[in-house]
Amino acid sequence: xSIDVVAPMPGKIMDVLVKVGDKVSExxxxxxxxxxxxxxxxxxxxxxxxxxxxxxxDAKVDSEQVLLVLE
Amino acid sequence: MKQYFAxxxxxxxxLKPAQIARMKENVAQIEEVLKxxxxxxxxxxxxxxxxxxxxxxxxxxVWDRIEYLVDAGTFCPLHTxxxxxxxxxxxxxxxxxLARINGKWCVLVGFDxxxxxGAWIAGQADNNLRVTDMAKILNLPLVWLVNCSxxxxxxxxxxxxxxxGNGTCFFRHAELEQRGIxxxxxxxxxxxxxxxxxxxxxxxxxAHKDANIAVGGGGIVSGMSPKGFFDEEGAExxxxxxxxxxEVPPGSVGIxxxxxxxxxxxxxxxxxxLDALKQYMAEMPAYNPRFFRVAEPAAPKYPxxxxxxxxSFNQKAGYDFDNILARLVDNSENLExxxxxxxxxxxxxxxxxxxxxxxxGNRMGMFANYPEYTSKYTGIGGKLYRQGLIKMNxxxxxxxxxRVPIVWFQDTSGIDVGDIAEKAELLGLGQSLIYSIEQTNVxxxxxxxxxxxxxxxxxxxxxxxxxxxxxTLGTATTEIYVMHGETASTASFSRRLVKEKEGGKSLGPxxxxxxxxxxxxxxxxxxxxxxxxxxxxxxxxxxxxxxxxVAFANGVYQNPRSICPxxxxxxxxxxxxxxxxxxxxxxKEAE
Numbered sequence: 009x010s011i012d013v014v015a016p017m018p019g020k021i022m023d024v025l026v027k028v029g030d031k032v033s034e035x036x037x038x039x040x041x042x043x044x045x046x047x048x049x050x051x052x053x054x055x056x057x058x059x060x061x062x063x064x065x066d067a068k069v070d071s072e073q074v075l076l077v078l079e
Numbered sequence: 080m081k082q083y084f085a086x087x088x089x090x091x092x093x094l095k096p097a098q099i100a101r102m103k104e105n106v107a108q109i110e111e112v113l114k115x116x117x118x119x120x121x122x123x124x125x126x127x128x129x130x131x132x133x134x135x136x137x138x139x140x141v142w143d144r145i146e147y148l149v150d151a152g153t154f155c156p157l158h159t160x161x162x163x164x165x166x167x168x169x170x171x172x173x174x175x176x177l178a179r180i181n182g183k184w185c186v187l188v189g190f191d192x193x194x195x196x197g198a199w200i201a202g203q204a205d206n207n208l209r210v211t212d213m214a215k216i217l218n219l220p221l222v223w224l225v226n227c228s229x230x231x232x233x234x235x236x237x238x239x240x241x242x243x244g245n246g247t248c249f250f251r252h253a254e255l256e257q258r259g260i261x262x263x264x265x266x267x268x269x270x271x272x273x274x275x276x277x278x279x280x281x282x283x284x285x286a287h288k289d290a291n292i293a294v295g296g297g298g299i300v301s302g303m304s305p306k307g308f309f310d311e312e313g314a315e316x317x318x319x320x321x322x323x324x325x326e327v328p329p330g331s332v333g334i335x336x337x338x339x340x341x342x343x344x345x346x347x348x349x350x351x352x353l354d355a356l357k358q359y360m361a362e363m364p365a366y367n368p369r370f371f372r373v374a375e376p377a378a379p380k381y382p383x384x385x386x387x388x389x390x391s392f393n394q395k396a397g398y399d400f401d402n403i404l405a406r407l408v409d410n411s412e413n414l415e416x417x418x419x420x421x422x423x424x425x426x427x428x429x430x431x432x433x434x435x436x437x438x439x440g441n442r443m444g445m446f447a448n449y450p451e452y453t454s455k456y457t458g459i460g461g462k463l464y465r466q467g468l469i470k471m472n473x474x475x476x477x478x479x480x481x482r483v484p485i486v487w488f489q490d491t492s493g494i495d496v497g498d499i500a501e502k503a504e505l506l507g508l509g510q511s512l513i514y515s516i517e518q519t520n521v522x523x524x525x526x527x528x529x530x531x532x533x534x535x536x537x538x539x540x541x542x543x544x545x546x547x548x549x550x551t552l553g554t555a556t557t558e559i560y561v562m563h564g565e566t567a568s569t570a571s572f573s574r575r576l577v578k579e580k581e582g583g584k585s586l587g588p589x590x591x592x593x594x595x596x597x598x599x600x601x602x603x604x605x606x607x608x609x610x611x612x613x614x615x616x617x618x619x620x621x622x623x624x625x626x627x628x629v630a631f632a633n634g635v636y637q638n639p640r641s642i643c644p645x646x647x648x649x650x651x652x653x654x655x656x657x658x659x660x661x662x663x664x665x666x667k668e669a670e
Contacts (some may be wrong), residue, residue, distance in 0.1 A: 016447040017457040035092065037101075040396075041445075044459040047396040048445050069455070071447070 011053060011078040013071045019043030023065060024076075030058045032078065039063070039075050050075060084373035084430070085653035087412035092384050102388040109387045112555040115326075116607060116618050120159050121168060126168040127193030138267070139349045141174050141189040144224050149187065149267075149351045155630045157550055158209060160610035164201035164237060168194050168289030171202040175210050176629040177550075180360040181223065184634040185263075186214040189224030192268060192521045196209075196228035199238040199273050204245040209616065211251035211551075214260055215532035216522050216549040220363050221255060222356060223281055226267040228631075229296065245273055250281040263349075263359050266342070266353040269328050271296030279341060285355045286332055286342040293330030346472040364638050371636040372433035372440020373645060379625070380411035386621035389399045392556055394529060397443035397460055400425055400488070403528070404438060405521035407625045410465055413438070414654045416474050421466035422446050423458055426474040428483065428650060431625070434632040437478040437650075439471060439539065440528070449497065452503040461492040463535055468494070468508035469538070472515045477650045479519025482643040484635045487525040487540030487548075487627060493533030493562070512538040516547055522635045525551040527615060542614070552627060553615030557606045564600025568593035 022040040027030060038058075039050040056078035063075050090438060130140045145154060156176040162169055172195070175188035188210045190197030213498070214221040230239050238245050250263055262657040264281035270292045278292030280285060286292075299347065304313050346352045349629050383406045391398050405411040409430035416426040425440045443460035450464035458464055494505050516523070516538075525540045525548050537543045541550045553559075561567070571594050579586055608619045619627065 016445045019457075033095070036095065036097065042395075043445060044457070044460070045395060046443070047393065048443075048459075049397055053381075054093055 009079070010059060011056060013038060013043055013050060013053065013075045013076050013078060015050070015071060015073045015075055017041075017043045018070050019048075019068075021063050021067045021069060021075070022047055023064055024061060024063065025031060026058045026061070026076070028058050028061060032056060041069070041075075052078065054078065080373065080645045080651065083414070083655065084435070087410075087414050087428070087430070090411050090413040091198035091399075091402045091409070092390055093379055093381060094402075097207055098145065099385075099388050102391075105392050106391040112606060113151055113620060116555070116610070119607060122169070123159055123170045126170055127191060127195065130193065132191055132431060134411065137637075138192070140193055141191045141224060141226070143349070143352060144189060144265070144349070145174065145178070145187065147350060148178075148180055148222075148224075148356060150179040150182065154187070154301065154632065155617075155627050157213075158206050158613075159211075159617060160504075160607065161206055161613055161616070162202055162611050163205060163613055165455070166202065168200070171193070171206040172198060172200040173203055173206055173210075173308045174384070175206070177213075177627070177634060178222075179356040179630075179633070183220070183365050184630065184637050185220040185359045185360065185363070186210055186217065186220045187222045187224075190226045192226040195228040195231060197237045197274070197620065197659060198228045198231040199245045200231050202248060204238060204241075204243055205613065207245070207248040208243060208251065211248060211255060212545065213549045214262075215254055216250075216547065217631075218260060218638055218640055219634050220260065220360070221252075221281075222360070223262060223277065224267070224268060225264050225277045225292075225513075226276070227270050228268075228274040228275045229270070229274045232374045239273075246276070249276050249280045256282055261363065263356055263569045265356050266292060267349065267352070269296070271328065271330075275330060277650045283333075283359055284342050285352050285359075286336065286345045287349055287352050288332055288347055289347055290332065290342075291328045291330040292341070293328065294352040296328060308432055308512065312369070318624075321356075322492075334494065356594075362385075366636070366638065368433065368633065368636065369641075371435075373435045374409070374430055374431040375435050377430075379406050379408060381406045383407060383622035383625050387555075390528060390554075390556055390621070394556070397437040400440050400490070400528075402440045403621075404429065404440060406490070407628060408436075408438070409433065416477075416650065416654050417470050421464070421468070421470035422449060423460055423462060423464055424470055425488075426470055428654065429486075431486075431632040432629045434636050435483055436628070436632055437474065437485040438484045438488070439474065439485060439537075441490045443490070443608055450503070455499065461490055461530065463491065463505070463509075465503045465505060465508065468512060470504060470638075472508065472512050474540040474635045474650075475512065475515040479515075479521055480519060480643070481648040482641055482648065483648075483651050484521050485519075485523040485540065486631070487523060489525065489527045489531045489536065489539050489541075490529035491539060491654045492530055492537035493535045495539075509534055511546075516540065516544050519547070520641075521546045521547070522549055522631075524549055524631045527551060527553050527609075528560060529556045529558065530604060531553075531557070531614075542616075549631065550627075551618040552624060553606050553609050553618040554621055554624075555606060555618070557609055557615060558604045559609050559614045559616065560600055564597035564604075567594045567600055571596060573651045575601040616642045 048064040059079040178187040262281035446458035449458040
């Protein structure tokens with residue numbers, strides 16, 4: 009089953025902390041999203057493996073945009 | 080009520096090795112700040128003449144006295160770096176803090192007899208007001224180690240007069256006594272004039288054999304110069320008079336023990352004065368802790384030393400507040416109040432050393448579909464919105480009703496601003512929180528974990544809650560200012576930039592001023608500056624915060640002015656909105 013990890017608000021990707029194939033656990037930090045002058049970690053909603061990364065560092069993203077996909 | 084308190088809900092999570100590794104640089108940055116703070120504390124401890132010089136005279140230093148007097152490991156120092164008027168000694172001439180003496184908690188304050196024989200120096204009056212405020216708020220005995228040479232004569236204009244000058248403390252002593260709060264004094268050395276009032280104003284006076292207290296010092300040679308000025312002839316007369324001056328200071332134990340009886344007892348050895356203070360402390364009114372404890376004391380499940388791997392030194396980076404609170408409270412448990420309402424703020428009941436406390440803190444992160452009053456922007460941690468303000472008002476009010484003392488944790492960038500926020504009544508709800516605090520009459524303490532900004536610093540149990548907040552702690556990441564320095568620079572110079580640009584002038588000088596102002600904001604909001612000016616009462620390591628919470632909890636429950644029986648409390652029931660297990664509506668068949 010795939011899980012989309014989405015941006016909760018518009019912002020800029022400060023850092024992508026994982027790469028495709030990485031095993032992650034629930035609550036691991038995946039991406040740092042800068043929004044409203046704050047650097048906000050986006051956490052893994054569940055255990056899984058990073059299947060696809062859809063954004064790169066410095067990319068601007070919208071609310072609900074898929075950042076990466078876990079499997 | 081054990082179904083509410085014996086096992087509360089789990090709070091926080093263990094740290095993952097990856098997070099600990101990622102935060103190594105963060106921990107190093109925090110340690111660097113603490114190194115600077117600890118160097119200043121060391122400088123304060125060494126202020127004045129060397130400790131050895133005092134000991135060679137057969138006397139103890141104030142630090143020796145505190146160490147002898149206080150139960151080991153219980154002293155929680157406050158105001159160590161407080162020095163608002165920039166004395167060269169780096170302090171105000173008194174050492175104070177919360178302490179347990181012979182099993183009873185008190186507010187302890189002593190003159191540093193290494194610094195001008197315990198003189199009144201600049202900033203001390205305000206320090207002493209903070210100390211007497213603490214005793215009043217916490218309803219704890221005040222213990223004085225008096226050794227005071229009186230006004231530093233070369234700076235009398237900074238210490239003697241004024242509405243909140245050094246004499247104010249004697250009115251506060253009288254006020255404490257009227258409220259039934261005892262003041263115990265161990266008296267050493269020569270205490271003339273102001274020192275005499277430091278000696279006479281407490282409730283119980285216990286003197287060392289060489290101590291005196293007096294209206295004025297007999298040691299003042301002669302008086303005014305008859306010529307109206309000083310010249311060489313006058314100086315020679317002063318030298319001659321001083322050489323032959325051998326008068327014993329007035330108000331010795333011969334007068335104030337044998338004659339007036341002001342001194343309850345006199346002791347040969349300095350340590351015997353402290354032993355007597357210990358005996359009096361053992362007799363102070365205090366409940367056995369079991370009277371108020373809701374559970375057996377327990378250490379946090381997760382170590383407080385991990386907090387510097389959670390809180391980010393980078394002020395723009397988020398972290399999990401719940402994980403910090405979990406490392407400060409018994410067994411890392413809590414009962415969260417309204418978890419689904421006002422997500423930017425944590426409110427809940429926790430246990431500290433088995434006592435029930437309310438905890439309130441800012442949460443970091445992003446809050447999708449929030450605040451509820453606009454879809455034009457999204458909520459962000461550290462800011463306060465409508466629901467968060469309402470929730471804090473409710474929680475504080477209920478804590479007042481249930482007589483639950485409160486610990487505040489601030490990391491706030493302020494209340495939401497703009498017309499949308501105004502329509503949402505945030506200005507009124509901010510002031511409502513101040514009103515709610517003022518009507519609770521429960522003691523509070525504050526930890527400024529990171530940012531204390533704008534009016535949010537006032538309303539979230541800030542030091543401005545004079546009648547309620549006993550003390551405020553800072554940390555290595557504390558920053559307190561009305562707004563961020565860059566925001567202030569922009570606000571101050573934006574129109575000027577437009578004007579210069581339209582006038583065809585160079586923007587360089589204005590840009591320089593903007594950078595200067597931003598740097599000034601930074602420099603004047605750092606932890607050391609906050610401690611020196613009194614924005615916080617002490618800067619502590621994260622792992623020490625729990626020690627202060629333990630002292631606070633034990634202190635406020637030692638002899639509270641009012642009581643709510645545990646079985647009359649509403650907060651646990653409001654939190655457990657569902658009916659307690661075993662009391663569900665029974666089926667008809669079962670009845």
